[in-house]
Amino acid sequence: MxxxxxxxxxxxxxxxxxxxxxxxxxxxxxxxxxxxxxxxxxxxxxxxxxxxxxxxxxxxxxxxxxxxxxxxxxxxxxxxxxxxxxxxRPRRNELVFATFPSFATHWLLPRLPRFRALHPEYRIRIQTSLDFQDLRQGMVDIGVRMGEGQWDGLTALRLFQDDVLLVAAPGYNGGQLPRSLDEALTQPLLHTEETWLHWGETAGLGEAAPNRGISVNDSNVVLEALRLGQALALERRSLVQAALNEGRLVQLSPVTAPYPYAYWLVWPERAESADKQERFSAWIQAEVATYLAALEAPTPA
The missing domain is CATH 1.10.10.10 (Winged helix-like DNA-binding domain superfamily/Winged helix DNA-binding domain)
Known part of the structure; x- marks a missing residue:
């Protein structure tokens, strides 16, 4: 028995x-x-x-x-x-991608239709979190993180280094935008510790954030406050470049600074996910190359 x-x-x-x-x-x-x-x-x-x-x-x-x-x-x-x-766990015809909400919303989603056109055989599932998701548990095929590129049990491929810039909605303050850094710093300014740190030093403002600064831990909150015209913001270029191109945001200062952490493509070594990982990796690297080339192209007069 x-x-x-x-x-x-x-x-x-x-x-x-x-x-x-x-x-x-x-x-x-x-x-x-x-x-x-x-x-x-x-x-x-x-x-x-x-x-x-x-x-x-x-x-x-x-x-x-x-x-x-x-x-x-x-x-x-x-x-x-x-x-x-x-x-x-991902099915054979399903690609599960993990990242944080802001990158998924403002960089990945606008480009994702091109991957689906190349690989219509995959059903896409995007899992977002402000915290790192454990990709070693077998429930995610591949993901994007920001950091220094060293995570136990994962292969990491550097995608690109972001930079930080000062932006606002064109209608902020009735369209009366600050015309200098000193004037900008008298306005409500949204930032994170990471966006202020290098940008403030590059702008010659030191490490101390301005008194009217508002610290936020989620870039989606920052971008919504920008859209509503409630504040200026220091934000990563990757999240605001499309809005800058379309005139929904304007850059207020030529001062930019590197964001302290790069974007990395990360994945666990797993035989059943290898084909999906290879195809997604090739696609996103091509998208990054196109994105970076567009940033380096001269601005039309």
Whole structure:
């Protein structure tokens, strides 16, 4: 006889122990009262011990049963999580890409139709997070991060180094835009620690952020505040260049500074994802080359 009880018996036992009632457990599990009672009795018989004390029409879990129920509950939760992770793994015809929201929204999405046109065989799933996602768990094929290019268990390919510039919506302050850095610094200024650090030094303003500065940890919030005309902002060029090209934003100063972290394409070495990783890598490198070439092209007079 197997030493591991049947899963159905464990589910019934855990539900009865947690709810304190066979009837309520049966309702939760969509089973009959008799079916749940039979599963619990069978489990007690297999274990050779009493898990519940029968008291009239009610039952109460024993001390040993309570300890066992806690362990079974954790086992069922772990099993559920393992199943969720297995089902979340990329399918053969699915490419799962992980990055942070601002890059996905303002750089990747406008270009993504070209990848889909090249590779219509893939269904695309984009997972975004402000935190690094663990690409080693098998649920993501490939991603883009910012950093120094060293992450355990991942291959990293440098894409490009971004720079930071001072921008505003053309309608900010009724269209009366600041005409100097000194004037700009008297206005509400959105920034992150990373965008201010090198830009402030390059502009000769030191490391201390201006008193009217507003620190934000999500570039999408910065870009929405810009769109609403609520502030000026120091932002990465990769996120605002399209808006600059279309006249939705204007650059207020020629001062630019490198962002401290580069963009990296990262992926785990996994045989079942190799073809997808190779195709996406080739495509995004070509897109980066086109993007950088456009930045270096002379501005029309």
């Amino acid at each position: 197997s030493r591991v009880p049947p899963l159905n018996a464990l589910r019934c036992f855990e539900a009865v122990a947690r709810l304190g009632s066979v009837t309520r457990a049966a309702t939760e599990l969509h089973l009959t009262h008799a079916a749940v009672s039979q599963q619990v009795k069978g489990l007690e018989h297999q274990l050779g011990m009493v898990l519940f004390e029968r008291q009239g029409r009610g039952i109460e879990v024993t001390g040993d049963g309570r300890v066992y129920a806690e362990q079974v509950r954790q086992l069922l939760e772990d099993l559920g999580e393992a199943t969720r992770r297995l089902q979340a």
